[in-house]
Amino acid sequence: MIVVFTGGTGGTKLVQGLQQVVAAEELTVIVNTGDDLEWWGLHVSPDVDSVLYGLGGLLSKDRGWGVEGDSFRCLGRMKQLGQLSWFSLGDLDLATHLTRTAMMRAGKSLSEATGELAAKFGIRARVLPMSDDRVSTLLDTAKGTLTFQEYFVRERHQVEVQAVRFEGAEKARPAPGVIESIESAEAIVFAPSNPVTSIGPILAVPGVREALRRTKATIAAVSPIVGGAAVSGPAGVLMTIMGWPSTIAGVATAYEDFLDVLVVDRVDEAEAEKMSSVRVLRTNTIMRSVDDKRELAAFVLEACAAKQIGGD
């Protein structure tokens, strides 16, 4: 079993790559839910949706989020009606949130709803939200305390952040299957997601980090930092706030207690040579095409297999 930790748009690309090289039944995706929000009364789970749309072949190629070919007519009317409109929900996308919310109001957990949605989208890989309990990524900023989506979407991450915290994490339980899949995995891959706000919430769920330290699986991470900056989004800035350098070394620091292999981009060769705490492998990590995704996924899995067989 291959287990991948992901959140955000960069992570989804690697999940799509893994889908090309791993049998669906062998793939488990553990997804950040710290970005989840109640929007127009609906439970929206942006990172789970990105994974569902990515694996279901529905993800917008242009936007990297939401549904390919979606329209935004309801959103436009909501704006006219004076409702919040800074978070873009498409008309097709809305169906996902309406369905999930109906399932959850009927008493299903987020992971049950996610499993049912995945099945409806024809996905055979296992998609697990990190927890069925509510964990909210909150950022203390110059504009007060913001949820992740307020910071990332509404403020376009152009506001100074003082601290990041995961409200509810200390009482959250890992969703069913999360710990078991970590324990029984052959390889565990950290997608090139923001280590602070995409992976951080997952690691903040009690028991997850311990399971990662304990597992016999080889654990690899793909650096979301390339050439000293995030490929997209505010990972660099947020890593600095955590006291980590916004470099590949900072990524290694974020995962230092369990990481076996760090996969970095070729442009970071000089930086890679300075690192000794973890095995560092270089390849092309920028995923523009379907082939890029597949090749990176295959590279990461090979690195895990080599590590497993050859030792280090």
Place this chain on the structure above:
Amino acid sequence: MIVVFTGGTGGTKLVQGLQQVVAAEELTVIVNTGDDLEWWGLHVSPDVDSVLYGLGGLLSKDRGWGVEGDSFRCLGRMKQLGQLSWFSLGDLDLATHLTRTAMMRAGKSLSEATGELAAKFGIRARVLPMSDDRVSTLLDTAKGTLTFQEYFVRERHQVEVQAVRFEGAEKARPAPGVIESIESAEAIVFAPSNPVTSIGPILAVPGVREALRRTKATIAAVSPIVGGAAVSGPAGVLMTIMGWPSTIAGVATAYEDFLDVLVVDRVDEAEAEKMSSVRVLRTNTIMRSVDDKRELAAFVLEACAAKQIGGD
């Protein structure tokens, strides 16, 4: 003040006509909510929406319900996701239901939410749902007990009905303003709506019928029955179940304890001449154009004024 009782699509046409001949501040619309339903977790109030869209200039001319130029992309996806799809909610229409539901979850009553929505749609007439308490029109049929929308939309009213009842009506209170507007009206108009399932629920709310009997206003009704059959929908069949003939005389019977003037179509001249219990006036009642709506509204108001001045 002119007060109009309405429900359904035919009723909305006369409301639109009244909007042309009565100053907005002088018009109060009391609307059936017996058809309201929880759909995809949202509070949908079909007859209130028809009035809001009709008065707000948004009503689909072709369909007679929903928003002009709406699309149904979310609905199509909901169907693919295995959700109920027999009730057609458009993408623009959805914004109304999302907004209303958010208002009501925040503690507002249906009439408060309706007032706010009306203001957002630029409507200055007063739109009052009959009650803020839940009243459900239920039909005992050959297929079991159905809600009105299950009967009307899902089954296309092609199922035998044994009885009609208004669940919750006996405990429902008229919405704020309903009784007061009846008491202080100059004229009260019953739109050509189904007397059983569109007007019946309003009359079933305790206090409404008594206020109609008590008011000094002239009360006129436009017959939804033309030439012995309903202009649209199942009014004729449902009137028969109530023990009323499906004729203009049946309409007079439905309202016999308070009606002053019955406005019928010219085609019902012979039938009209047989009636003595109520003053019957004939005109063209089929509303195809904007002019038809205005002319019928003006005719009804003139009839009320003549009755008020001339006595009978």
